[in-house]
Amino acid sequence: MKNFININNVKDYQDLIKESIEIKNNPYSLKKIGVNKTLGLIFFNSSLRTRLSTIKAAKMLGLETIVMNFNNEGWEIEFEEKTIMSKNSAEHVKEAAQVISQYCDIIGIRAFAELKNKNHDESEKILNSFVKYGSVPIINLESSCAHPLQALADAITIEEHKNKPNPKIVISWAPHPKSLPHAVANSFINMARMSNYDLVITNPIGYDLNPKVTKGINVIHNQEEAFKNADFIYAKNWSSYNDYGKILINDNKWMINKRKMEITNNAKFMHCLPVRRNIVVDDSVLDSNYSLVINQANNRTYAAQTILKKIILNEG
Amino acid sequence: MKNFININNVKDYQDLIKESIEIKNNPYSLKKIGVNKTLGLIFFNSSLRTRLSTIKAAKMLGLETIVMNFNNEGWEIEFEEKTIMSKNSAEHVKEAAQVISQYCDIIGIRAFAELKNKNHDESEKILNSFVKYGSVPIINLESSCAHPLQALADAITIEEHKNKPNPKIVISWAPHPKSLPHAVANSFINMARMSNYDLVITNPIGYDLNPKVTKGINVIHNQEEAFKNADFIYAKNWSSYNDYGKILINDNKWMINKRKMEITNNAKFMHCLPVRRNIVVDDSVLDSNYSLVINQANNRTYAAQTILKKIILNEG
Amino acid sequence: MKNFININNVKDYQDLIKESIEIKNNPYSLKKIGVNKTLGLIFFNSSLRTRLSTIKAAKMLGLETIVMNFNNEGWEIEFEEKTIMSKNSAEHVKEAAQVISQYCDIIGIRAFAELKNKNHDESEKILNSFVKYGSVPIINLESSCAHPLQALADAITIEEHKNKPNPKIVISWAPHPKSLPHAVANSFINMARMSNYDLVITNPIGYDLNPKVTKGINVIHNQEEAFKNADFIYAKNWSSYNDYGKILINDNKWMINKRKMEITNNAKFMHCLPVRRNIVVDDSVLDSNYSLVINQANNRTYAAQTILKKIILNEG
Numbered sequence: 001m002k003n004f005i006n007i008n009n010v011k012d013y014q015d016l017i018k019e020s021i022e023i024k025n026n027p028y029s030l031k032k033i034g035v036n037k038t039l040g041l042i043f044f045n046s047s048l049r050t051r052l053s054t055i056k057a058a059k060m061l062g063l064e065t066i067v068m069n070f071n072n073e074g075w076e077i078e079f080e081e082k083t084i085m086s087k088n089s090a091e092h093v094k095e096a097a098q099v100i101s102q103y104c105d106i107i108g109i110r111a112f113a114e115l116k117n118k119n120h121d122e123s124e125k126i127l128n129s130f131v132k133y134g135s136v137p138i139i140n141l142e143s144s145c146a147h148p149l150q151a152l153a154d155a156i157t158i159e160e161h162k163n164k165p166n167p168k169i170v171i172s173w174a175p176h177p178k179s180l181p182h183a184v185a186n187s188f189i190n191m192a193r194m195s196n197y198d199l200v201i202t203n204p205i206g207y208d209l210n211p212k213v214t215k216g217i218n219v220i221h222n223q224e225e226a227f228k229n230a231d232f233i234y235a236k237n238w239s240s241y242n243d244y245g246k247i248l249i250n251d252n253k254w255m256i257n258k259r260k261m262e263i264t265n266n267a268k269f270m271h272c273l274p275v276r277r278n279i280v281v282d283d284s285v286l287d288s289n290y291s292l293v294i295n296q297a298n299n300r301t302y303a304a305q306t307i308l309k310k311i312i313l314n315e316g
Numbered sequence: 317m318k319n320f321i322n323i324n325n326v327k328d329y330q331d332l333i334k335e336s337i338e339i340k341n342n343p344y345s346l347k348k349i350g351v352n353k354t355l356g357l358i359f360f361n362s363s364l365r366t367r368l369s370t371i372k373a374a375k376m377l378g379l380e381t382i383v384m385n386f387n388n389e390g391w392e393i394e395f396e397e398k399t400i401m402s403k404n405s406a407e408h409v410k411e412a413a414q415v416i417s418q419y420c421d422i423i424g425i426r427a428f429a430e431l432k433n434k435n436h437d438e439s440e441k442i443l444n445s446f447v448k449y450g451s452v453p454i455i456n457l458e459s460s461c462a463h464p465l466q467a468l469a470d471a472i473t474i475e476e477h478k479n480k481p482n483p484k485i486v487i488s489w490a491p492h493p494k495s496l497p498h499a500v501a502n503s504f505i506n507m508a509r510m511s512n513y514d515l516v517i518t519n520p521i522g523y524d525l526n527p528k529v530t531k532g533i534n535v536i537h538n539q540e541e542a543f544k545n546a547d548f549i550y551a552k553n554w555s556s557y558n559d560y561g562k563i564l565i566n567d568n569k570w571m572i573n574k575r576k577m578e579i580t581n582n583a584k585f586m587h588c589l590p591v592r593r594n595i596v597v598d599d600s601v602l603d604s605n606y607s608l609v610i611n612q613a614n615n616r617t618y619a620a621q622t623i624l625k626k627i628i629l630n631e632g
Numbered sequence: 633m634k635n636f637i638n639i640n641n642v643k644d645y646q647d648l649i650k651e652s653i654e655i656k657n658n659p660y661s662l663k664k665i666g667v668n669k670t671l672g673l674i675f676f677n678s679s680l681r682t683r684l685s686t687i688k689a690a691k692m693l694g695l696e697t698i699v700m701n702f703n704n705e706g707w708e709i710e711f712e713e714k715t716i717m718s719k720n721s722a723e724h725v726k727e728a729a730q731v732i733s734q735y736c737d738i739i740g741i742r743a744f745a746e747l748k749n750k751n752h753d754e755s756e757k758i759l760n761s762f763v764k765y766g767s768v769p770i771i772n773l774e775s776s777c778a779h780p781l782q783a784l785a786d787a788i789t790i791e792e793h794k795n796k797p798n799p800k801i802v803i804s805w806a807p808h809p810k811s812l813p814h815a816v817a818n819s820f821i822n823m824a825r826m827s828n829y830d831l832v833i834t835n836p837i838g839y840d841l842n843p844k845v846t847k848g849i850n851v852i853h854n855q856e857e858a859f860k861n862a863d864f865i866y867a868k869n870w871s872s873y874n875d876y877g878k879i880l881i882n883d884n885k886w887m888i889n890k891r892k893m894e895i896t897n898n899a900k901f902m903h904c905l906p907v908r909r910n911i912v913v914d915d916s917v918l919d920s921n922y923s924l925v926i927n928q929a930n931n932r933t934y935a936a937q938t939i940l941k942k943i944i945l946n947e948g
Contacts, residue, residue: 052419084910091906103684274407278400368735590723594716
């Protein structure tokens with residue numbers, strides 16, 4: 001594997017999940033493969049799980065890590081070509097990416113969607129600039145449109161908890177006071193498609209995701225109808241894709257609660273975290289035995305470790 | 317030892333001090349005990365000594381460390397139960413503590429008093445939430461009401477410099493332009509009580525500390541009277557406890573200077589740092605051979621190392 | 633070597649460059665010399681190259697590193713003697729430097745010029761305070777008036793690319809929208825002087841550097857005249873030294889472009905980075921094969937590694 005930008009960079013996704021579970025069972029077995037190599041983690045946005053789990057994963061492979069929070073510790077980077085850099089940006093990504101590539105053997109990049117301009121976000125300017133100008137493998141730590149490490153952790157979690165080969169999985173939009181990106185939903189849907197799960201999307205009218213992502217997948221605008229017979233409920237807010245980045249409704253009718261979970265087939269509850277309690281989902285669901293949110297976060301470590309291993313060993 | 321939240325978590329305090337001094341004499345003798353373990357240091361407030369000395373201590377035990385400055389690098393955490401998280405907090409400590417516990421084998425937490433509401437500060441909401449929801453040992457890196465690593469470093473320093481078994485130690489209030497917490501004074505007093513030192517507290521009227529902390533200890537409102545025959549002077553500002561968090565007087569009559577030190581029995585001068593020169597204490601005292609402030613800071617490393625060792629080896 | 637404050641701390645500069653190139657050829661050969669030692673990196677300003685390359689260099693020597701961004705993670709430090717610390721500064725450098733010296737075996741300090749007061753900047757208050765009050769070797773990670781690690785990386789780069797023993801090197805002022813310090817230019821000039829290069833300085837009238845630095849060196853106020861027969865062009869902006877810290881001209885006549893490079897003897901182009909494209913130099917020069925800017929950044933690692941090695945082994 002050269003880069004891990006999205007799920008499509010993986011040759012055999014089922015093999016990847018199996019390998020992740022093997023690594024989880026023996027996480028220090030590969031402690032030598034990263035020796036004398038350095039992982040750089042470049043954050044353009046805040047991070048808790050990604051920061052800590054990726055550092056942990058790196059250390060379990062013997063990799064040194066260097067973390068840089070660009071907004072606090074560096075300066076503004078220019079991403080446009082051929083600009084006259086007379087404004088705030090002090091350095092062009094052409095230089096930054098080449099330079100960091102000389103200090104690091106692998107670079108992880110976190111750069112969220114700005115949700116102002118769809119074309120801009122979909123161009124994945126920041127991430128793709130590091131791929132283009134950097135000279136080492138690049139890992140996506142959540143970009144505008146994808147969060148493939150989260151999706152891999154979710155896949156591991158589902159494999160660990162499913163009771164049937166092809167469970168019914170419902171990804172449900174849920175309310176949120178702030179405008180949020182589509183990255184987690186996009187990658188989850190791609191992952192579920194590659195895993196042959198029985199996937200259903202449910203969201204209010206106006207909140208349909210990018211049709212390229214959801215093509216061929218059942219989208220139901222009635223949440224309770226969608227929840228019937230579900231084995232897993234994956235909750236996530238996203239802002240409107242059509243009316244790009246906008247919040248169209250604010251009421252809590254779509255919040256996930258115990259009553260709705262009772263419609264399902266004793267479904268497990270999933271969320272990528274951070275989650276706003278009693279806005280996205282109520283306490284009773286999060287605090288129940290059906291919640292897998294803590295397991296998902298734990299599996300972030302093994303997802304990162306597996307991807308780092310495949311990059312270090314240049315495996316498919 | 318499961319957690320190190322305050323001094324009362326220690327079974328035999330005299331043994332702990334002896335062990336700290338032994339570790340100081342041979343700090344790399346335990347370099348293997350932390351291998352394959354990770355210490356997470358979570359800062360909700362600024363730190364110099366605690367940050368550097370605890371990282372240093374961890375490394376001397378072979379522990380990996382992951383530092384996170386929550387205010388710069390993460391988002392606002394919710395600590396109240398059953399709230400509807402529609403405001404600024406993006407994640408509940410229920411999730412944060414469980415999640416971080418999966419990436420770290422031990423977690424250190426720094427969360428200062430806000431000095432707005434006494435009951436709130438005394439509930440130690442942040443620290444206790446990590447104890448309650450986390451699943452790994454928690455170390456107090458200074459909370460609202462306690463700074464037990466500082467107190468242990470102070471105890472080591474006194475043991476190294478005392479000339480008699482039970483020296484007279486005076487903890488003296490001193491002026492400061494900002495409203496400061498009671499944590500250092502509380503833990504110092506608890507430590508001195510457990511060490512059977514001849515402890516005297518001196519502070520202006522209106523600045524008496526929490527009576528539960530000072531119970532049975534001589535409080536003298538005349539600083540010079542208190543200083544007579546003292547072997548150690550420990551200077552510290554704190555805001556009013558009764559008129560909670562308020563600054564009642566601003567003059568510098570209580571500043572510690574050479575003339576006042578001459579009243580003592582050639583007392584050593586102590587302060588936890590950072591110290592405002594010529595406000596809390598004047599240059600002549602800080603720059604004299606009687607000052608132990610740099611020694612105290614040095615002993616922070618061995619205090620942290622001893623506590624980490626006892627947690628790793630699950631000793632009493 | 634005790635401290636590395638400026639280029640004059642080096643006994644034999646040509647030997648130092650040779651040794652740097654040897655280390656570059658075998659960077660992990662010295663992996664044991666830093667074991668059980670800690671490098672503290674204290675940043676009072678932003679950093680990308682210095683931060684990452686110095687961490688990388690330290691790790692290749694087996695040194696542990698502790699990074700502290702004072703502005704984000706600590707508090708304001710007082711540098712004046714005998715002040716009454718009633719304002720914003722919470723700790724005096726007397727204590728800070730002594731304390732950090734106890735946790736670290738070597739300390740790197742970055743503290744830029746403020747460009748408000750020439751005497752203040754030239755006193756190198758921050759860096760010199762750490763030298764004065766600290767008790768371990770101090771490395772300059774760019775101070776008000778010097779950036780010797782950059783100069784060493786530049787020297788390595790010139791040695792790797794020169795075609796004749798004493799190439800003609802032109803350091804040229806270039807435009808910039810912000811007021812910038814003189815540190816890089818000062819150290820580059822000192823380095824070129826010690827390396828016996830045929831050095832020419834070119835800058836607009838009003839932008840002459842400190843005459844103590846440029847003494848005996850040819851300063852030409854006509855850029856194109858200066859470029860003739862040059863083997864290396866080193867571009868750098870600096871604010872006025874006479875009218876201290878001021879920007880006197882804003883036009884782009886001094887920007888380095890392809891046409892000007894064609895006046896030279898196929899000169900290589902150098903810049904310390906970060907560089908503002910199409911302000912300091914145009915895309916066609918930076919993106920050409922003549923540009924060495926990425927090589928310079930790479931050599932920062934080996935410059936730092938060499939200095940750290942000489943300090944650890946206490947070599948001349």
